[in-house]
Amino acid sequence: MTAATVPAIELRGVSRWYGNVVAVNDVSFEVGPGITGLLGPNGAGKSTLLHMMAGLLRPSAGEVRILGEPAWRNPAIYRRVGLVPEREAVYGFLTGRELVELAARLHGLPDPAAAAARAIDLVEMGPHAARQAGGYSKGMKQRIKIAAALVHDPQVLVLDEPFNGADPRQRLHLMDLFRRMAAEGRTILYSSHILEEVERLADTVLVIVAGRLAASGDFRRIRALMTDRPHTFTVRSSDDRALAARLLAEPAIRGIAFEDGRLEVRSAELLAAARALPRAAREAGVTLFEVRPTDESLETVFSYLVHR
Structure with missing residues (x-):
């Protein structure tokens, strides 16, 4: 990134605490186009960081900016950001198609059905789109969540453990999808506990240990x-x-x-x-x-x- 380029994701002195418990402690970094892996042991603060980047959680200190705009209390950023949470956040009584169309309507897209169909095809869920999401396997729920996050063609994609439950073929397909999106100039930040996948997919890594940024960049240079x-x-x-x-x-x-x-x-x-x-x-x-x-x-x- 040049000095004149606005980072896709920018954190400046960000902390988050819950009473006396410090979850994130004075973290600063910038993320640009490409694929960045967010790593850390359990309880390191990864999900807290992702929630602050998605505008769902207010920093106790510091600032989180997405594409140059504040993430907190700024619904406008959701036009350009897609979020895939780790939890199985699907309405089980809706079909997969209805779930993705609902996301398209919430974004105010002019043709929700067409946008949903494109997103569903991207994650290869077309044959299962008419089934109720409550009957999906864990991997299928994950893919339909990704389709809902992609339905409005976001510039920034934030994913928390996106490969959970996916079988090997589905993992390879999703990796290829994310690579294509990155090649188009999009920014993808995702957390994963499977280090081999991060090594194969991510251009750079951010390592969070005990709420602090321990290292960032290409892992070979870090080594x-x-x-x-x-x-x-x-x-x-x-x-x-x-x-x-x-x-x-x-x-x-x-x-x-x-x-x-x-x-x-x-x-x-x-x-x-x-x-x-x-x-x-x-x-x-x-x-x-x-x-x-x-x-x-x-x-x-x-x-x-x-x-x-």
Whole structure:
């Protein structure tokens, strides 16, 4: 985002407390177009943040702005924002089509039936649209909620655990849908407890720990900045012991161990290790078969941040 660009979502010094319990503590960040994953352990404040961003909850301190406008007590933002709550917020006595058409009418769309049909097709719920929502599976309820949130073609989409109950094929379809929306310039912010999905889908992550923002950005860059955590590699070669002996002379190598017949190498710096390993192999006359980072995943980064 340039200096002249208004962030799609902006939080400035936001806190929220309930009596003596602080749920969110002085959180600031900006979110632009693309897909952003909101992560944190249970009770970290994720849902509280999402509710404040959706204008459903008033910050105790600070300010939440959506597309440059205040989120609290500003119904006009709902013309440009879609919300998918974690709860199964469906009227069981309505059919799926009626539920999405109701959302279209609430938004004042000129042709609610046509808008609902388009949104239902986006989430592949057409064959089930005539059934009462109370009889849907958890995954189907989730998809019809997403259709209701998309019916007015929002610029910003806020989702709380959107893949709950979805089977693997439905997850892949929803991921592809969100990617297409992001490619069109929309902003998608979603929470998930399935880190593998966030790693595959999100461009950036926001990590909330104990109500505070612990880290934000690309998780690989976050990992690179964790200088207090050595990088670990599993290495396979034609002669692991000869390679290990040569690596001990490399300043970048912080430790070496043999685990279950595999050579594990630890280094303080990722790039330094990437240079040291082939150099040591060449000088030792050893052939490298595999060099695999073992702690560069989003799951590892999340674990490091939560347990610091």
